[in-house]
Amino acid sequence: MAFTEWAGVCAQLARHTESKAGRLAAQAMTPSCEAAEVRALQDTTREAQALLARDACCEMRSLSDLVDLYARASEQGRPLSARELVGVAQTIRLGDRAAEAFASSPRLSALVAREAEVVSVQTELADLIEASVGPYGQVLDTASELLGRLRSEIASQRVSLDAELSQLCQNGSLMLALVQHRPVEREGTPCLLVKQGELGRVPGPIVDRQPEGFYVHPDALAGSYNVLRDLLIAAEEEALRISDALSARAMGLRVDLERLAAGLIAADLHQAMARYGQDAEGVLVEASEDASLLLRGALHPILARQGECVPLDLELGSDSRLLMISGPNGGGKTAAMKTLGLTALLTQCGCPVPVQSGRLPVYRAFACVAEARSSVGAGVSTFQAHARDLAAALEGARPGALVLLDEIGVGTDPGEAAALAQAFLELLLERELRILATTHLGPLKRFAQEEPRCQNAAVSLDGEGRPTFALLLGQSGRSYALEVVRQAGLPDSLIQRAAELHRGEG
Known part of the structure; x- marks a missing residue:
């Protein structure tokens, strides 16, 4: 129905949604051709209009499209990432808030309805994710005792390595080769910044090259760098193990979580329709x-x-x-x-x-x-x-x-x-x-x-x-x-x- 400018109207409606998933649903909206379903859709929108009139709509900004999220992970043959797990937890929490907000709205409530046992299992998963992963997708030090210890050792090793580099910077034979007479951070590790043409004075692996010079891990401290690198690898492996374990649990709840996300997307769309109707x-x-x-x-x-x-x-x-x-x-x-x-x-x-x-x-x-x-x-x-x-x-x-x-x-x-x-x-x-x-x-x-x-x-x-x-x-x-x-x-x-x-x- 491009002739009718349907896409433009869908775009108008999409601006009244609160989540990315809701926006995409509005842009891809298609009409029902069954009378009973049309009347049911209108009744659901009436409930959203009543909530809007009381300023009681459920805020949907934290909604993730778990159907798309699971599909992409499956197609790519990988577990859910830590950042995607945050979306899972946020959607579960949103389901709880929506159930409360829609308590007096039968059709909207039906969109997010879950059996008590399902709610309990999903809440447990959300608790685990929030205890293990930060809001920006970083696995927390507190996610496991081993990860906490490894990251503490990493911090100590950085301090030690920084002190060793500072001492090297005072070496008279090296000072003329350095752009700065102090350690500099590059790609997460302390380095020395060596002038162009002076690499012979500071042998070691080059971490990066910039107009100001070369970022170098000096060979003199190779042992200390190896200790740090080993700790970083171990910490990354532990963080990945934690993330993969949480992903396995989330994958086990895929059907119910996809159903919840789909219902929340529909609710976001109906609330958007109420706002659209008010605006128009x-x-x-x-x-x-x-x-x-x-x-x-x-x-x-x-x-x-x-x-x-x-x-x-x-x-x-x-x-x-x-x-x-x-x-x-x-x-x-x-x-x-x-x-x-x-x-x-x-x-x-x-x-x-x-x-x-x-x-x-x-x-x-x-x-x-x-x-x-x-x-x-x-x-x-x-x-x-x-x-x-x-x-x-x-x-x-x-x-x-x-x-x-x-x-x-x-x-x-x-x-x-x-x-x-x-x-x-x-x-x-x-x-x-x-x-x-x-x-x-x-x-x-x-x-x-x-x-x-x-x-x-x-x-x-x-x-x-x-x-x-x-x-x-x-x-x-x-x-x-x-x-x-x-x-x-x-x-x-x-x-x-x-x-x-x-x-x-x-």
């Missing part, structure tokens, strides 16, 4: 039992934020399956179509929409055919591309789907285009689809006027030739092509000649 002054549109449609004061979600939107009023009975909108370019035909499409998509995600009131059927699928683009390199003309889009829409359509057709039949002879478009629309009507189409073609306006399952609507210009953007049901609209090109600055003589030719054709 939106309401939850009723999911109707039949195919009838009623919108009062509906706004295009993106244009409304830009302050450039005329409210849309639209009412169609359950017997009206096709609405044909005609009128001038720039008059609001496509905007009206997108407004209905976005309103339906948001509604079927359980999200409030910027509308005063409304009722929509739950569409079984969505399809659209918009302006097609030619591809010279691929040898595809504009009309060929349009025909392929029509075929794709036809293949994916099923009874109860909403199909949006913007300027159906463009790119070829108008007479043939109108015939093709009418045949296509008749086929869609036979398949019991709901269709919103725009056109400039007279035969299609007449078809919509005569076909009992269809209804015309028009957008128009005011007395000064400016678009009103209002949708007028029961009318077909003029294209006002000559008025539009006059405003665009084409010569009056050209426009007068075009008017003469048009009257001649009539």
Whole structure:
């Protein structure tokens, strides 16, 4: 549904989420096509709206997407890292806070519900992780007695090595070779900074090279460096052992933890929907039992934020399956179509929409055919591309789907285009689809006027030739092509000649 600017609306919603996982879920949001599920989603959002009204939403910033986290670790054949374990613990704690915050909200509470035994096991894991790993993913000295002792010895060895280096710096034969007459830290170990061209005076492994000189572990202290290196390796191995052991426990709880994370992501999304609705002054549109449609004061979600939107009023009975909108370019035909499409998509995600009131059927699928683009390199003309889009829409359509057709039949002879478009629309009507189409073609306006399952609507210009953007049901609209090109600055003589030719054709 790229034609409707669905991605832009999802991005608007994503800005109201609190976690990265929630943001990604909003950006990838897809509508439900089952009426019962749509109503359940709306009920969950209503609970979030009630929490928002009491300023009692659950804060979700510490939420990690454990489904993605576990998947990446499994794909790479590795245990969870210490930093990832912090995310596991934070998500478990968030589950506890969410259960408390949602206690009076049955549907939100169900998203984070866990059996008492599961809560106990997860809490124990969170306790172990927090006792062993710091908030930035560093394994703590207190994680084990051995790690604490090793790190204490490392600190002592650093002090000893620093003292030995300081003594070397006072050696008269070395002083001229040094940039600084004191030890310097490089890559976690004390070194000597040796001038360019003076390495012969201070032999030893080079740790790093910079414009100011070489960072060297002098051979004179090789034994002390080996002691330090051995301690560092032992400490790293112990920290890795602790992290791997915690990872094994977390992996054992993967199914329940993924379920908890998924529920928290859904809760973050519903709370975001409540905030979005508040920001957009939106309401939850009723999911109707039949195919009838009623919108009062509906706004295009993106244009409304830009302050450039005329409210849309639209009412169609359950017997009206096709609405044909005609009128001038720039008059609001496509905007009206997108407004209905976005309103339906948001509604079927359980999200409030910027509308005063409304009722929509739950569409079984969505399809659209918009302006097609030619591809010279691929040898595809504009009309060929349009025909392929029509075929794709036809293949994916099923009874109860909403199909949006913007300027159906463009790119070829108008007479043939109108015939093709009418045949296509008749086929869609036979398949019991709901269709919103725009056109400039007279035969299609007449078809919509005569076909009992269809209804015309028009957008128009005011007395000064400016678009009103209002949708007028029961009318077909003029294209006002000559008025539009006059405003665009084409010569009056050209426009007068075009008017003469048009009257001649009539």
